[in-house]
Amino acid sequence: MTEARQEFWRLTIHEVLPSTSDLCRSLAAQGEPEGYAALALQQTQGRGSRGRDWQSPVGNFYGSALLRPHEAARDAGQWSLLAGVALASALAPLLPDPAAMALKWPNDVLLGGAKLAGILVDSAAAADGTLEWLVIGAGVNLAVAPDVPGRAVAAVADVAPPPSPQAFAARFLAELDRWRRVRALHGFEPIRQAWLARAPQLGTPTTLRVGEQLLGGDFAGLSGDGALLLHTGSRIQAFSTGEVLL
Secondary structure, three states: OEEEEOOOOEEEEEOOEOOHHHHHHHHHHOOOOOOEEEEEOOEOOOEOHHHOEOOOOOOOEEEEEEEOOOOEHHHOOHHHHHHHHHHHHHHHHHOOOHHHEEEEOOOEEEEOOEEEEEEEEEEEEOOOOEEEEEEEEEEEOOOOOOOOOOOOEOOHHHOOOOOOHHHHHHHHHHHHHHHHHHHHHHOOHHHHHHHHOOOOOOOOEEEEEEOOEEEEEEEEEEOOOOOEEEEEOOEEEEEOOOEEEO
């Protein structure tokens, strides 16, 4: 393990870990101060959203970061959108056509409609309803687009020379720090606007899975707190949980 320090982050680099997010969760529970971050060059038990496994071939980015924001636990979901904006900001200069990249609510980055990166946010609430800690995990297909049954998957290497995981970690953490500072100073609205700038066009037909239920509608933006807005029939509904299906 090696350690690289930035102004805010204390990045540890590991050859192999079961899961960077599991490491950060464990350290958070032990009282580790915010600013700790972990990069694994390979994961053996990577976790995706909704309990899925995350394939972790060598050459891609697998990293997690620990924060302790002093705010209501109910706002934890906004950090998934913030992380998506930070990932997109870090990836855009690497791509010959940044406009080919899009964000999918609430936790994916797409390239040409195929999954390029995913985000996993874990958190714990204190007794008073505030966040005790929050861990942002991200996986980015830099060098390899692993085969995922039923899903179109992309990698940076499909369109441009990929950076090393270490170099991308520095880019991502810098953007994550920048956007968390924006949120601290100006609230969630700038994050919402930045996310919408890479969102589907308003009116795009959208299917949302909530539990076992499939709901159809047209994309109508994001609410002020980051909920997905769908125009369904004669009204617009807000959803704070669920998975948008491609």
